Amino acid sequence: MRPLLILALLSAFSIAAPAAPRHPAAKAHAAPSSSKAKAKAKAKAKTKGTKGKAEKPGKPAQPQATGLPGPAFPSFAVPAQVQVACDRSLEGARQRVVALEQRSPADGWLAAYDDLYAYIEEAANPIEFLTNVHPNKAVRDAAQACTLRWADFSSTLGQDEKLYAAARQVQPADDIDRELLRQTLENFEDAGVGLPQDKRLRAKQINDRVTDLAQQFDKNVRDDATQVAFAEAELRGVPESVWKAAKRDPQGRVLLGLDYPTYSTLMQTAEDAAARERMWRAKTNEGGEGNLKLLAEIAQLRREYAQLFGQPSFDDFTLRRRMAKSPQKVLSFLAEVKGTVAEAELREVKELREAKARQLHQPVEGTRVERWDAPFYTEVVRRERYHVDQEQFRPYFPPQESLQFTLRIIEKMMGVRYTRVAARLWHPDVQAYRVSDAADGKVLGTLFVDLYPREGKYNHAAVWSYRNGSTRLGRLPQAALVVNFDRKGLTLDELETLLHELGHSVHADLSATRYAANGGTNVLPDFVEAPSQMLEDWVYDPKVLQLMREVCARCKPVPDALIAQARQARDYGKGVKFARQHLYASYDIALYGAEPQDPLALWARMEGDTPLGYVPGTRFPSGFSHIVQGYAAGYYGYLWSLVVAMDLRTAFAADKLDPEVGMRYRRTVLANGGQRPPQDLVREFLGRETNSKAFFDYLRE
Numbered sequence: 242m243r244p245l246l247i248l249a250l251l252s253a254f255s256i257a258a259p260a261a262p263r264h265p266a267a268k269a270h271a272a273p274s275s276s277k278a279k280a281k282a283k284a285k286a287k288t289k290g291t292k293g294k295a296e297k298p299g300k301p302a303q304p305q306a307t308g309l310p311g312p313a314f315p316s317f318a319v320p321a322q323v324q325v326a327c328d329r330s331l332e333g334a335r336q337r338v339v340a341l342e343q344r345s346p347a348d349g350w351l352a353a354y355d356d357l358y359a360y361i362e363e364a365a366n367p368i369e370f371l372t373n374v375h376p377n378k379a380v381r382d383a384a385q386a387c388t389l390r391w392a393d394f395s396s397t398l399g400q401d402e403k404l405y406a407a408a409r410q411v412q413p414a415d416d417i418d419r420e421l422l423r424q425t426l427e428n429f430e431d432a433g434v435g436l437p438q439d440k441r442l443r444a445k446q447i448n449d450r451v452t453d454l455a456q457q458f459d460k461n462v463r464d465d466a467t468q469v470a471f472a473e474a475e476l477r478g479v480p481e482s483v484w485k486a487a488k489r490d491p492q493g494r495v496l497l498g499l500d501y502p503t504y505s506t507l508m509q510t511a512e513d514a515a516a517r518e519r520m521w522r523a524k525t526n527e528g529g530e531g532n533l534k535l536l537a538e539i540a541q542l543r544r545e546y547a548q549l550f551g552q553p554s555f556d557d558f559t560l561r562r563r564m565a566k567s568p569q570k571v572l573s574f575l576a577e578v579k580g581t582v583a584e585a586e587l588r589e590v591k592e593l594r595e596a597k598a599r600q601l602h603q604p605v606e607g608t609r610v611e612r613w614d615a616p617f618y619t620e621v622v623r624r625e626r627y628h629v630d631q632e633q634f635r636p637y638f639p640p641q642e643s644l645q646f647t648l649r650i651i652e653k654m655m656g657v658r659y660t661r662v663a664a665r666l667w668h669p670d671v672q673a674y675r676v677s678d679a680a681d682g683k684v685l686g687t688l689f690v691d692l693y694p695r696e697g698k699y700n701h702a703a704v705w706s707y708r709n710g711s712t713r714l715g716r717l718p719q720a721a722l723v724v725n726f727d728r729k730g731l732t733l734d735e736l737e738t739l740l741h742e743l744g745h746s747v748h749a750d751l752s753a754t755r756y757a758a759n760g761g762t763n764v765l766p767d768f769v770e771a772p773s774q775m776l777e778d779w780v781y782d783p784k785v786l787q788l789m790r791e792v793c794a795r796c797k798p799v800p801d802a803l804i805a806q807a808r809q810a811r812d813y814g815k816g817v818k819f820a821r822q823h824l825y826a827s828y829d830i831a832l833y834g835a836e837p838q839d840p841l842a843l844w845a846r847m848e849g850d851t852p853l854g855y856v857p858g859t860r861f862p863s864g865f866s867h868i869v870q871g872y873a874a875g876y877y878g879y880l881w882s883l884v885v886a887m888d889l890r891t892a893f894a895a896d897k898l899d900p901e902v903g904m905r906y907r908r909t910v911l912a913n914g915g916q917r918p919p920q921d922l923v924r925e926f927l928g929r930e931t932n933s934k935a936f937f938d939y940l941r942e
């Protein structure tokens with residue numbers, strides 16, 4: 242799966258989910274739990290009110306003693322502190338809602354609504370984020386309980402008739418107001434405020450229940466402590482850095498968990514097919530069988546929810562608000578992708594078979610490529626054909642220097658500076674950066690970075706843009722980037738992941754919107770991946786890679802020829818990779834269609850139709866968090882926004898670090914966040930309508 246971009250609660254409401262993991266499964270930013278949830282969220286988000294003076298959200302951001310702008314990240318040592326903060330801020334939010342309900346629609350109502358949004362975001366989002374990263378399980382559990390209370394608050398707010406009635410009377414002063422107002426009204430409507438009483442009640446019940454189930458689902462994945470035991474001999478080919486320091490069982494076997502650095506490295510490097518199979522089966526069953534029941538219930542509830550609004554399916558309900566507009570448009574786009582890559586997929590599977598037969602000295606006839614063979618033999622072909630081995634990149638890319646390198650790319654392109662600042666955060670490994678404008682020194686935002694794996698931590702790659710900026714409030718954004726890298730260094734794939742995630746944080750930190758509710762990554766979910774996906778290609782550019790020397794004198798430069806080979810190697814396997822993305826997206830759309838589906842039977846049928854088939858006894862959907870959270874009826878967004886991303890790249894074709902193009906990009910696409918429709922921003926940046934030529938040309942190459 243790919244990295245998610247998680248927009249926390251609010252966004253969670255709008256949940257832009259985390260920028261997900263980028264292995265072929267899902268890269269999202271994280272997904273919204275549901276558009277409804279979003280809706281409510283937004284609804285709530287926007288409200289605050291009037292008094293606000295004593296509150297931080299209403300005051301201009303002042304640098305702290307630490308040198309970071311805005312409020313310090315909240316520190317919770319014990320669960321009781323979470324509960325106290327939760328009680329206090331929920332009460333504060335309720336008071337603000339009451340004040341807003343009494344406010345005249347003619348008296349700065351939109352701004353007051355956005356004040357409420359900002360208040361809620363600041364109170365709820367860091368706590369929701371901590372459910373994913375706090376080292377203490379009891380604190381994570383308390384944070385999760387608090388998040389459920391906010392979800393309840395949010396679904397109630399979304400149905401607030403007084404606020405809805407006021408919003409309908411607001412006269413927007415300009416296009417930015419009009420856009421926020423449109424979104425606000427849609428959010429109220431999607432939360433059920435306009436439904437008859439009985440349906441409205443049911444809508445709230447469903448919303449709360451889905452939030453609860455989705456959290457249980459995620460928790461089951463996050464807390465899945467499955468370990469797979471291997472004799473050392475079974476780990477032939479796997480780099481020692483992955484297993485040498487791992488715990489052992491009483492028989493002396495190495496115990497490995499399912500986190501991505503371990504899982505993907507083992508799948509790509511273990512020569513022992515039985516070892517790969519054990520690891521693959523464990524990963525494919527991650528989350529546990531109970532998650533299939535949760536997923537079935539979630540899908541059924543979302544279908545019922547859509548039907549309360551007269552929509553035939555959750556797909557219809559969700560997509561009418563997206564760039565894609567309808568399930569029919571998504572399906573025809575997906576069909577075009579499939580038609581374009583089908584032949585390449587078959588060719589590649591044949592090549593993997595030949596590679597396996599060669600390596601095992603057996604005839605091609607009778608050789609079968611299993612699911613757990615594909616990543617390994619893809620690497621074999623990449624080594625044979627392009628002489629590229631991802632492991633060979635680790636010495637070139639130490640984690641800390643890799644981070645600084647990616648920051649340097651953004652500095653060059655966008656005219657900003659990242660300055661490291663000492664700060665006490667949720668774990669001693671976490672780093673803090675102040676982001677400022679390079680030309681005038683103006684402080685723009687904050688970035689936190691959590692680089693290394695640890696127990697109980699979110700085990701993918703994602704960004705939580707948990708606090709959005711607002712020029713109206715002088716409020717500066719804060720974003721947290723969470724990845725899990727090997728301390729020995731990064732592969733080139735991982736460097737690409739890091740830059741992808743950083744792209745989400747840049748979208749948040751360089752946003753300069755009037756309203757917090759429109760900040761940064763609060764954009765349409767089928768656009769939100771585009772700015773990050775655009776940057777992925779940068780790590781294959783020799784000129785860009787030279788920046789590594791500016792941040793690491795001791796790092797040897799990667800030879801240009803190796804990079805060129807790596808780029809070709811990356812593109813090898815494109816057929817299988819895009820066919821897989823197509824499968825994930827199609828599964829999501831089918832699951833949330835008008836006809837009820839058993840999640841596993843549907844998966845077995847759809848995966849069974851692919852060249853590598855379905856393996857009985859496995860249940861991939863039990864770990865497919867994307868479609869439970871914000872990417873529900875939205876997984877196609879990874880492919881959809883890649884079309885835009887590849888089109889955006891055309892502007893940087895001559896020079897990926899061109900500061901003029903970069904600044905224009907920052908001022909149009911990034912700075913406007915969600916306050917203007919994405920297609921308008923892209924058109925203004927490119928000077929023409931966007932099109933899918935670059936994307937389909939790439940698939941055909």
Ligand SMILES: [Zn+2]
Nearest residue numbers: 260261269270
């Ligand atoms: Zn992403």
